Amino acid sequence: MTKISLTPVIDVVFILLIFFMLASNFNKVGQINMEMTKESSSAANEDIKIIKLLIQQDQTVLSDGKVYNDNDLLIMIKLAIKDVSEYSIILTSKNDVTYQRFLSIMSFLKKNKLNNIRIGLKKNEINK
Amino acid sequence: MKLINKKKREYDDDGLLPLVNIIFLLLIFFMIAGVIEKRIINDDIDLPSVDLSKYNYKEVTRILIKKDNILSINDEVIEMSQIDNYFKTNKQNEVIVIADKSLYIKDINVLLSKLHKNKITNIKLLSNRNGN
Numbered sequence: 001m002t003k004i005s006l007t008p009v010i011d012v013v014f015i016l017l018i019f020f021m022l023a024s025n026f027n028k029v030g031q032i033n034m035e036m037t038k039e040s041s042s043a044a045n046e047d048i049k050i051i052k053l054l055i056q057q058d059q060t061v062l063s064d065g066k067v068y069n070d071n072d073l074l075i076m077i078k079l080a081i082k083d084v085s086e087y088s089i090i091l092t093s094k095n096d097v098t099y100q101r102f103l104s105i106m107s108f109l110k111k112n113k114l115n116n117i118r119i120g121l122k123k124n125e126i127n128k
Numbered sequence: 129m130k131l132i133n134k135k136k137r138e139y140d141d142d143g144l145l146p147l148v149n150i151i152f153l154l155l156i157f158f159m160i161a162g163v164i165e166k167r168i169i170n171d172d173i174d175l176p177s178v179d180l181s182k183y184n185y186k187e188v189t190r191i192l193i194k195k196d197n198i199l200s201i202n203d204e205v206i207e208m209s210q211i212d213n214y215f216k217t218n219k220q221n222e223v224i225v226i227a228d229k230s231l232y233i234k235d236i237n238v239l240l241s242k243l244h245k246n247k248i249t250n251i252k253l254l255s256n257r258n259g260n
Contacts, residue, residue: 017154017155024163026162029182029256029257030257034253098231
């Protein structure tokens, strides 16, 4: 019985394999949707609890004059929004804060199911 | 004396079968798991390493900011002051911002403020999910 040689099949499959290895890429990009507000804007609805956070580069966040690390921050926010129906977290940053640090805080809050997060824009950033 | 008539063995490639199996498996893996799409991020932009939700590729306006603060929209270098004019002529309501992680957020906020002013409501910031 004559056997079909496998060599041409292997050639073709190798070429296909190399093509797919080079041409394909794995999706490793993440995304976050942004909402913005002016830092000075006040809530139209009195029932909305506004929590203003000032991000610092040294892994801490300022809120109402107090310094919080990540875990304390989460506890503080959870306590603050416990008895309110609606809340909004406004994130502003000190001038030396990097984009990496800012997104880390955003991601941390989102992972902990805090979704009403807005970027607070400073006046000097708006007028530039 | 009995002569042993050794039948000359024809060349066959049965020994290659395990190799073929593995190559087929690899091929199927790359065909299924890999996505062939346009690269949206240049190598000279180091995205922030943050595990955000998976980015779904869409053909929208891309705003890139390199670590030296050079801004480009869809690979066309543009000054920050020209953004308003750009969006006046190219009406958009969705953009993605691809910025280097070492940039200061104040510089990105200036851009976000301009986008907000131009009524671009759908703004996505991208990150590198594997970088954690």
